[in-house]
Amino acid sequence: MTAGRPASSDPRSVRLGALRDALATADLDALLVSSLASIRWLTGFSGSSGLVVATAKELVLLTDFRYATQVESEVGGAARVVIVSQSLWTALWEVLGGMSTVQRVGFESMHLLHRDFQRLLEQGGRWQWRPTTDVLELLRERKDATEVAAIRRAIGMAEQALAVVLESLAPGLTETQVAGRLEAALRDAGSEGFPFPSIVASGERSALPHARAGDRRLAVGDLVLLDFGAIADGYCSDITRTVVLGRASPEQVDVYEIVREANARAAAAVRPGMRGMDADAVAREYIDARGFGEAFGHSLGHGIGLEVHEGPRLARTADGVLPPGAVVTIEPGIYRPGWGGIRIEDDVLLTEEGSVVLSGFRRDLLEIA
């Protein structure tokens, strides 16, 4: 295999081709990639220190000596790898200097710190630097079969763990203890880690959309909201279920059913070609019509992939068109301060034939005895 050129059967080869088309469209000779998620998408490298330069002819990955063994096994021939003993930036000037035809170089405005931007101006003055936004993010929205398979595995892990933790849910446990059991079950299912701090929010705390897990003890009658995910081959899942400890009150049942119906309607309606705001509106208008519009204080969903929050957005202000191949969350919720909150979140693949709900964990209201 030629170094710096993935085999044509390798999904990375298709991704690199798409990036090269985007570079040509943007009239750039090269793109400097500093987003670690995009570096992984292009090269397979999962380390936490790296820079990539992509041109029409080359794909070069710079990383430091700590990753020498790892990068070899992860990247193989998919990129030319430069192992750096000191600063990645010093090595970057050498790599770029060896590319005689490169003049206009894009950089990722949303993934470059001001300090590093200053380096471009001060030490990289012989190139023309052009800020870009979302070049790779837009390409990454369209998942290939390899990526969808990894997300499906991550969803399977999350659902397996949820089944385990619901078995052991009991009054007197703290939210933090429940989070620990959930995370151990995620690990037992094979998860490489946790895409975000697990949320276990009970009772009144379930009304805080950004609660994590605290020292509150679960009590009979509580709503218990669990929002968490798994990671498989770098790809994330992100699901939420809300259950009741003991018997649900009529009011809990009523509000739950509104959220469940909003989730079902949006998951069925979302499809490529629709704008993110239109998908959001499906759930929001239903909840609004039932009198809880003010209580749904966040967006309907977001893309998932190598990052647990990526494009496309499903929100009131999202006028971008949803592409085929995107995997998005559908997560309507109703939050009532002092009473509690209910959210039901699924992961949905957008295909030309419509939506495919990838997460299958039951959505009826579970009363945990």
Added chain:
Amino acid sequence: MTAGRPASSDPRSVRLGALRDALATADLDALLVSSLASIRWLTGFSGSSGLVVATAKELVLLTDFRYATQVESEVGGAARVVIVSQSLWTALWEVLGGMSTVQRVGFESMHLLHRDFQRLLEQGGRWQWRPTTDVLELLRERKDATEVAAIRRAIGMAEQALAVVLESLAPGLTETQVAGRLEAALRDAGSEGFPFPSIVASGERSALPHARAGDRRLAVGDLVLLDFGAIADGYCSDITRTVVLGRASPEQVDVYEIVREANARAAAAVRPGMRGMDADAVAREYIDARGFGEAFGHSLGHGIGLEVHEGPRLARTADGVLPPGAVVTIEPGIYRPGWGGIRIEDDVLLTEEGSVVLSGFRRDLLEIA
């Protein structure tokens, strides 16, 4: 309590005073703080969306509506809080516009993306923007009693979890399963989360300093390296122990004793006024003299606090002087490809009277039957 002015008995009041001194020294009218860890240090706010403006007279925190309830309980009167319904940046121009004497505004070059820097230039053109580095980071290196107490709690949680997981270590478990048990035990001990992805590396994989946890199954004779931490009130611990599954070989014992002695010497020697490179040299020269200098391929340590990697650095190239009050890791290691790796990491407080090793988990070589 006056809004925007913490009570004088509040540690945040002392911190704000130190920042104001630093602003005066740097001839700045204000500092725009975008580092979330520094925002938490100044105000107590732990959310993931915020900006702070600090002047000689005011401390203003901007965050979005999702955090309205949380910010009230966390910040109290320690800052003037502005709840924003749309963009934090739009609200920032209004807040700054109301500060009639502010002209020269510092920003954090290492915590501001190029995109947001462009906003300063394009929308904030009526102020003079000055890049700063490490203004708050240097202040944060000196922990106060509240912070040291939180780090001690986080260390206690980590040690409690380590004791639990070592009890259950057995051949046939995967590294990922061990990580799951460790993390559940951390949660049971009360940890708010995980400061970094737990490392469980066994056998040959223990030679990879940046391994996480994989699907390798533990076997008799393995070195098993566990590097992990807990979080208490936002403050991190970070410890490493390496054990042997079954009986240790003479070579494992020999290498272990070198690392243990390097750890002990550096932990005893490190003190305020010393440069980071001199602390690093204590361990490195000892390991080097025993013939393993090449096998200690990373730095001796780093500060811990609200971030698990913060200043000061203890490394070959760190010429900064270590301040009193810093809590640093001491983590020498020896890594031999194909054989395995050993690291022993403790958390050490630097006081005027010398070093205090805060982590007390036993350091003799444990053979797990």
